[in-house]
Structures are given as C-alpha cells and as structure tokens.
Amino acid sequence: MNHPLTRRQILTATAGAFAAVPVLAAFQPEHTGHGAPPTVPPAAPPKPGPSVVAAPVPGASPYTPVIMPDTPTLPFEMDNGVKVFRLVAEPVQREFAPGVVVNCWGYNGQSPGPMIEAVEGDRIRLLVTNNLPDGIHTTIHWHGILLPNGMDGVGGLTQKHIRNGETFKYEFTLRQHGTYMYHPHFDEMFQMGLGLMGMFVVHPREASVRRVDRDFAILLNEWLVKPGSATPDPTEMTNFNLFTFNGRMFPGTSPLVARLGEKVRIRIGNLSMTNAHPIHLHGYSFNVTGTDGGPIRESAQWPEVTTNVPTGAARDIEFIADAEGDWAFHCHKVHHLMNGMGHNLPLNLGVKQDDLAARLAKRIPGYMAMPASMSGMMEMGRPPNTIGSVWPGPFDEIDAGGMFTVVKVRKDIATYDDPGWYQHPEGTVAEPV
Numbered sequence: 074m075n076h077p078l079t080r081r082q083i084l085t086a087t088a089g090a091f092a093a094v095p096v097l098a099a100f101q102p103e104h105t106g107h108g109a110p111p112t113v114p115p116a117a118p119p120k121p122g123p124s125v126v127a128a129p130v131p132g133a134s135p136y137t138p139v140i141m142p143d144t145p146t147l148p149f150e151m152d153n154g155v156k157v158f159r160l161v162a163e164p165v166q167r168e169f170a171p172g173v174v175v176n177c178w179g180y181n182g183q184s185p186g187p188m189i190e191a192v193e194g195d196r197i198r199l200l201v202t203n204n205l206p207d208g209i210h211t212t213i214h215w216h217g218i219l220l221p222n223g224m225d226g227v228g229g230l231t232q233k234h235i236r237n238g239e240t241f242k243y244e245f246t247l248r249q250h251g252t253y254m255y256h257p258h259f260d261e262m263f264q265m266g267l268g269l270m271g272m273f274v275v276h277p278r279e280a281s282v283r284r285v286d287r288d289f290a291i292l293l294n295e296w297l298v299k300p301g302s303a304t305p306d307p308t309e310m311t312n313f314n315l316f317t318f319n320g321r322m323f324p325g326t327s328p329l330v331a332r333l334g335e336k337v338r339i340r341i342g343n344l345s346m347t348n349a350h351p352i353h354l355h356g357y358s359f360n361v362t363g364t365d366g367g368p369i370r371e372s373a374q375w376p377e378v379t380t381n382v383p384t385g386a387a388r389d390i391e392f393i394a395d396a397e398g399d400w401a402f403h404c405h406k407v408h409h410l411m412n413g414m415g416h417n418l419p420l421n422l423g424v425k426q427d428d429l430a431a432r433l434a435k436r437i438p439g440y441m442a443m444p445a446s447m448s449g450m451m452e453m454g455r456p457p458n459t460i461g462s463v464w465p466g467p468f469d470e471i472d473a474g475g476m477f478t479v480v481k482v483r484k485d486i487a488t489y490d491d492p493g494w495y496q497h498p499e500g501t502v503a504e505p506v
C-alpha cells in the first residue's frame with residue numbers, strides 16, 4: 074500500500090539524537106506486529122484501568138450503572154445512611170496505550186480518578202487524603218454540584234488547604250442529577266496538568282427519569298509529554314501532544330459496546346488545560362440532552378453529529394443504537410487523533426525528495442532517507458515511551474491515535490465485552506470497481 078505521508082506520522086524529535094535533524098524521526102513503521110516501541114522503565118508497575126467491565130446485573134440496581142471505560146467506579150460504605158467515599162490524591166503511573174506509561178498525579182492509583190456514582194437525594198461524605206509529594210497542598214472542587222459554600226473546595230477562599238498526610242471531610246446532600254466532575258481547586262495548573270481529575274455522576278432519584286439502556290462516561294484530557302520522556306509538562310499552555318479519553322489513547326481506548334436498538338447515553342466531560350474538543354459520532358444523529366448545568370428539556374434538545382465540549386464543561390448525548398456496525402467516535406480536531414503529534418516542523422509536502430537524502434547525507438553524517446511508503450519499514454529510532462498512530466484494522470491500516478474509539482453496535486449481545494470487528498453483510502462494503 075502506498076501510504077501517503079501525513080503529519081500524523083511525524084513525531085517532534087526534540088529529544089536526544091533527533092534534535093539536529095527533526096525530520097528523521099518522522100518515519101516509523103506503526104504496525105503493532107513490528108515490535109513494541111521502547112519504553113521508559115517505570116518505577117512501579119503501571120496501573121491501567123480494567124479494559125473489560127462487567128455488565129450490570131439486571132435488577133441489582135435502581136439505575137443503569139454508568140460505565141466509564143478503562144476506569145473503575147469508586148466503591149462506598151454506608152455509615153448511618155451516609156454514603157462514604159474515599160479519595161487519595163497521589164502520584165500514579167498511567168499506561169496511556171501499550172508502550173506508553175506516563176508519570177501522572179491521580180486519585181486511588183490512576184488518572185483520571187475513579188468515577189463517583191450516586192443518586193439525587195443521597196447524603197454523601199467524601200474523605201480526601203493528600204498523599205502528594207511533600208509540600209504540595211491540594212483541595213477538591215465538586216464541579217457543577219450544588220452544595221454549601223464551605224464544601225466547594227476552593228483553596229484559601231472556602232477552606233484551608235489539605236496539607237500532606239491530612240484527610241479532609243466534605244459532606245453534603247445531592248440536590249440534583251446529571252453529569253459533573255471533580256478536580257483540585259488549588260495549584261490547578263500544576264495538579265490538573267498532571268492528571269488530578271475525575272467524573273461525578275448523579276442519577277435521578279426516580280429511576281425511570283432519563284433512563285437509558287447503556288450509559289457511558291468519558292473524561293477528556295490533553296498533555297505535553299515530550300518524546301522520550303514520561304512526565305507531563307504542566308506549564309504548557311497550548312502545545313499539547315497527547316490526547317486522552319479516560320487517560321487512554323487509541324489503540325488503548327476500550328470500545329463502547331451496545332446492543333442493536335438500545336438507548337445509549339455518552340457523558341463527555343472536559344477538564345483539558347486549554348482546548349475544547351468537538352466530539353464526533355459516525356452513523357448516528359444524536360441529541361444533546363444535558364450539560365453540567367443539568368438536563369435539557371426535550372423540546373430544547375437539538376440534533377448533532379458533533380458536539381463541542383469546552384474545557385470545564387460536560388455534555389450528555391443520547392441516541393438509539395439502531396444501526397449495526399463499528400462506528401468511529403472521536404475528537405474532530407484532527408491533531409487530537411495522533412499519538413505524539415509534533416508541531417513546528419518544516420512543511421515538505423510536494424517537495425521533490427528523490428535525491429535529497431543523498432545530498433543531505435554528504436553534509437549531515439548518518440542522515441537517513443525518508444521513504445515514500447510506510448510499508449515494510451523497519452522500526453527506526455522512535456524515542457522511548459512513544460508510539461505511532463497507524464494500527465491494523467479489519468480491512469487495512471487504521472490511521473488514528475489519541476481521542477479515538479469505536480462504538481460497536483451488535484445484535485444479540487448482553488455484555489460490554491468487545492465483540493471484535495463487525496462482520497459486514499456481503500455487498501455492503503465500499504470496494505474497487
């Protein structure tokens with residue numbers, strides 16, 4: 074296959090030997106079968122979230138449990154009618170995708186932290202412990218939740234900082250239902266830039282309200298992890314290179330699986346540093362049914378195929394999964410569909426390069442030619458802890474990374490397990506004529 078060269082195959086090569094000739098780092102075989110990329114040895118085993126989530130047991134819960142792919146739901150204990158949740162802020166390692174392990178800060182061992190799930194009317198107590206490095210203070214703000222002012226978690230303004238080793242108690246009654254988030258409200262740039270954040274879903278008290286058959290949650294984040302390194306740079310304002318759904322990037326993102334005919338909701342939260350993310354679903358027209366301000370009444374809902382989710386906001390989308398298939402679901406900023414996107418590279422589109430390598434090699438010792446095709450290439454010189462953005466698909470290579478996953482709609486399935494690639498009925502696939 075003659076694969077056209079695109080910017081998504083281009084890694085910024087600011088690290089090590091690539092600094093002198095950045096364009097050299099661009100050309101990597103990106104098939105999983107060509108050997109795993111080198112990784113930075115982690116200090117502790119990575120803690121990826123579960124990739125397969127058990128299906129909810131019918132009748133076991135008054136609401137349809139929300140599935141946050143690759144992320145656990147936070148367990149709670151009951152104490153005299155109060156649901157007690159525990160969150161520990163701490164350094165964690167998150168496997169963004171196979172071969173990419175990032176030093177983050179998170180809650181309870183991962184970034185994003187576990188999803189908090191509760192019901193309107195619940196009295197909840199959230200015990201938050203600061204196990205961050207020495208000298209780092211924190212708080213948690215419950216984004217979008219209506220609560221007493223002193224529970225709002227703004228460091229210095231509504232509470233003292235949570236110092237190292239301290240546990241603070243937040244306690245309030247949930248007066249609303251919808252899609253919310255949690256994150257520090259002290260030292261935000263640093264702490265959110267390193268991954269301290271999570272989703273917070275509140276179900277209606279009456280289970281028939283806004284009921285769906287499958288309910289998913291995805292938290293968006295963006296990072297600058299310089300090629301060859303493993304720690305995000307939280308001082309970056311605009312130039313991010315990794316983009317995650319629930320702390321995972323394609324092909325590490327789990328699919329969203331639904332049975333044909335089911336009503337599906339996807340709750341999308343964005344706590345990225347800077348960017349809005351226009352999230353696009355193929356194959357369906359969906360309704361935007363809620364924000365972190367609350368549900369949108371039916372007469373005011375609007376149809377979309379892409380919904381822009383600003384930073385500091387959440388959007389609920391709903392659709393009837395009435396079309397079988399493997400439907401792409403992704404951010405429509407195409408730079409966010411790459412793993413290790415690089416910027417500030419010379420544009421060489423259309424440049425005649427036939428004899429360029431030979432000419433450059435005379436002046437730059439060790440210069441290697443850039444190939445015209447991705448096929449059959451050797452793995453060469455990818456910086457450690459990075460991967461490419463081209464993966465084996467059922468027909469041909471899938472050119473995607475970052476904020477990309479697949480909504481898989483099938484007949485006759487009962488679980489959330491990945492059913493594999495869609496088997497298209499004969500004569501329904503585009504083909505050469």
Ligand SMILES: [Cu+2]
Binds near residue numbers: 316404405
């Ligand atoms: Cu995006």
